[in-house]
Amino acid sequence: MRKPVKVGLVGLGGWTRSIVEAVEKSKKLELASCFSRTEEKRERFAQEHECRSVRSYEEMVKDKDIEGVLLITPNYTHAEQTVLAAGHSKNVFVDKPIANTIENGKKVIRACRENKVILSVGHNSRRMAEVREMKSLVARGALGKVLSAEANYSHSGGLSLTSQQWRWDENKCPALPLMQLGIHHIDNLVYLLGSVRRVFSFMGRIYFSAPNKDTTMTLMEFSGGTIGYLGSNYISPQVYYLNLHGTKANLFFNLREGLYIQKSGATRREKIEVREVDTVLEELEEFADCIRENKKPEVGGEKGLESLAIVEAAIRSSKSGKPVDIEEIT
Template identity: 30%
Template sequence: MNTSKQRPVRVAIIGLGWWGQKMVSILKSCGTELEIVCAVEPNPAAGDFCANNGLTLAASYDAALARADVDAVILATPHSLHPEQIDRGAAARKHIFCEKPLALTKADAERAVRLCREAGLVLGMGHERRFEPPIVDILQKASGGHLGRILQIEANFSHDKFMTLNKSNWRLDPQEAPVAGMTATGIHLTDLSVKLLGAAYDVRVSCETLASDFRQGDTFSAHVRFKGGGTAYVSATLVTPFVSRFAVFGTKGWIDVRDKAHVEAPAGWIITRASVGSLIEISEVGPAEPVRENLVAFARAVRDGRPYEISGEDLVNNIALLEAIIRSAASGEVVAVG
């Protein structure tokens, strides 16, 4: 499908829950890069939201896919729906931006990547952490060798936003969102880990219910070993005040990034770092909007043919690790990845 370089990429947003509504507000700030053509949401209350935001509410996903003025779809839907929705989107030759996780199994992730690649479609992914300025700096320094051999990653991404959710919400369904905060927040940390260290080798997970009645647990940690060497310790809870930390340790230096606030309303970052022979330095980075930067990168890949930051290989490696984390959480044993 050819998309004119003279106009915005026209999108249908599928799903208007908490994060779908956040995406609408971000899309409105994307200027000439993206334009919302319509939305799809089965909840009758979506009519008021669409009216208040000047959105056309399409009758169904199929109706949105049938529109000639839709270049791409943005999936802000429950996790288990992603594989089938990607299948249908690719068949309709629409570019796809999918909120995380891409899938719950490696096989489904491989299929999604393959279908989009074979159809010449861009597959974007809601891993906005890749677009946070201090994380961009870490990835650039790592790829440039400035951190030396990456040895270890330590990361935590926790919040208590789900404590007030209705118990019927899909985000509290262990079939939709298994292993405590893994699919809500931990998936971002494993994405960065496989970007830095490659495919995982095995994982051991602890998942407990300690301070809630969440059926999927509220506190988890995962110890991951990677095929090329190195380890990652990833943890998350669904019952503590917000905290987000991502730290990378290499032979030439280390960097620790801490968010001041949830990405829903970014407030900047605190960076602590050291290099061989230097003192520890502490600095701050001001607010940015990584969700918007991710969407703009997707639009430019669609419209201008620019490479998209997150590769199909990274997507598959991350979901292979997720699948192993789900199995290890159930058994408490070390589980091979893939």
């Protein structure tokens, strides 16, 4: 067994727990240090997880012992943090989205390329066994031609949002539900159906007291002709589904019930059994493998930027009231 990759963890928010559980489960990674701005928080975390607490992010990236950083931090900090890490030859795993703006996304990609470090973007949804199976079914022609795709990822996170949190602010997290939740399905859809040509979006602040959007609906035209819908809100009870409609069959996937196929002529749906995957463990172990074997991660900078560009197109469309060509964005 080769030596585990020593990583530093940045950002100790809600999603970090899933990341840490995976790192501690894996023999390919070792949690060596942690940083968050709140001293008390990071000291407690360091004790609990037996890693070093560092007083600054600079200290972490200058540490010769550290091989990679895991950035589970606010979107608007991703670029600066990645550029600094890459400049110190640290490999970077950054949670989705790659950055808060296209310009910053490009900076992230450039810094990692120039410094020859691995860049992996945490779009873990596509690693779900159900999404892999959907991809395989589409590729094998089980659906015939795919006419349309529908997806929704929403939850009630926004009900407890406070003005102290960065997601409160539209400038720090534009198109909040689409940027934080819906973007998972954007990666899924591009994975399943290929690139997007044109985007239109309605975004509303229907219920929020926060000065940010709480509800978004986005239409996408894919280069292959398929049209897609993506709903995302930050208020309602959790919804996560992804459906494809084809000439020969429909696929229905939702988190509660799993994956079903409805074949031509049938109104009944058949369950498709899959073996569950720990998607976070898989993406982090892939990150470690890429570092050790100098391979490219499945979702690197370009794929991360492609998803961000679709969100950006949706934002521009909702402002202009017109569809936006992806070509205009990147």
